């Protein structure tokens with residue numbers, strides 16, 4: 420692949436910090452990996468870069484692109500922002516500020532905190548982001564920390580507090596790292612924005628990449644305003660656009676642009692590859708229609724393998740109905756209880772399950788994300804051996820659950836001894852003992868169509884996308900408040916629709932039905948989504964012939 424001029428300018432820019440405002444499919448991951456590949460050979464052995472991705476999956480993808488040719492990662496950190504806060508700020512330097520915890524540290528959600536401590540933690544539920552912690556609040560967090568508890572909802576605030584109050588932490592970050600990259604900056608929270616700017620002020624080169632129109636996590640305090648803020652800091656950050664969409668057919672690009680702006684400048688396109696389909700009936704009839712339409716459409720668009728097709732849904736309700744009624748081979752990516760637990764050991768178990776089933780993931784980069792493999796060569800070699808044995812155990816027909824659990828625990832102890840956690844082990848036991856849940860961790864086979872939520876599809880691409888839930892009340896979400904109709908998350912919902920459309924390379928089918936299932940599982944009449952009523956879009960899609 421040859422970089423475009425626009426991409427090459429960004430790759431070559433070395434005169435300071437930069438912000439890249441990118442469009443979908445414009446090669447963000449490509450540009451970041453090419454920049455890292457240029458930087459690493461030039462820096463000292465003990466130094467590295469910080470590369471923050473939004474998900475573990477995206478981080479693995481970035482690592483793979485950077486290191487597939489054997490480049491030495493040196494002292495780099497690759498991972499999610501929470502992992503960065505924990506591993507590089509809170510765990511090592513929290514101990515210096517607060518003292519050594521009496522118990523192993525576990526990260527838990529506020530709702531899972533024990534009754535005894537609930538009352539003194541009530542204020543955490545009201546945190547909206549951007550608060551300065553009071554002395555009493557710090558006292559409570561310190562007490563929890565010493566008791567081995569980090570409340571998930573306070574991690575970014577605590578990281579900022581430790582960063583601000585620990586000179587050792589700031590010295591360490593400055594001595595260890597030369598650059599900080601943050602991808603998907605549009606889904607960044609206020610504390611993350613503040614830490615990013617302060618790390619830049621330590622003297623690191625800061626690189627932020629994002630697309631304001633793909634901001635889809637506002638409900639959890641994330642906002643594209645911080646990306647826009649960087650764009651305005653003209654003396655601190657050089658602004659680069661990255662706007663050519665390499666992924667989608669021009670008619671799909673045009674449709675997505677018009678969704679955001681009815682006067683957008685359009686690309687030349689001879690044919691229209693955006694289709695609309697109204698299914699008579701409810702979600703199970705949509706599944707029946709997909710059973711016949713998917714094979715015809717994949718033939719028409721020369722889709723070679725079924726895993727290059729995605730069925731995207733707004734919510735798990737539709738996902739489950741399609742999962743139950745689709746007779747074509749498919750894979751439904753749903754969350755298990757282990758995915759919703761944020762302790763270190765649950766994270767290790769989750770990553771191990773993905774690693775053992777997915778041959779494209781690298782065992783070495785998994786180990787590197789927990790320990791410095793140069794400094795701990797013996798441990799690294801032992802863990803790699805344990806992972807190989809676990810892979811064999813997991814892939815036999817009826818594995819002995821107790822034996823497997825022992826193997827998981829041995830790896831977790833080697834990587835993160837302080838994270839000992841009974842709850843994670845129980846969650847793991849449930850998954851290993853339930854074949855349907857265990858199956859969630861296997862990647863889709865090439866013969867399987869992939870079903871997932873629009874949120875999970877972020878950062879992915881498919882030859883053909885079947886975008887469901889384009890019904891009134893569902894997308895955009897609509898509510899009646901004091902007799903008035905409201906769209907509580909309109910911008911987010913437009914962005915979610917935009918993300919869904921722009922996952923498609925060759926064709927995108929927008930689907931609605933004459934009946935829909937609501938949150939109470941009642942069957943209601945279904946009308947087309949308001950998004951399908953936009954005048955500018957009407958002649959940019961055609962009725963599906965299938």
Ligand SMILES: Nc1ncnc2c1ncn2[C@@H]1O[C@H](COP(=O)(O)OP(=O)(O)OP(=O)(O)O)[C@@H](O)[C@H]1O
Pocket residue numbers: 420421422423426441442443444445446447448449450630665666877878879880921
């Ligand atoms: N210079 C290029 N020439 C050809 N193809 C390219 C080029 N740059 C990127 N691509 C292709 O475009 C697609 C999108 O690239 P990438 O995944 O890096 O985009 P992205 O900006 O991270 O996407 P998104 O934000 O939508 O998730 C990939 O299939 C990639 O191989």
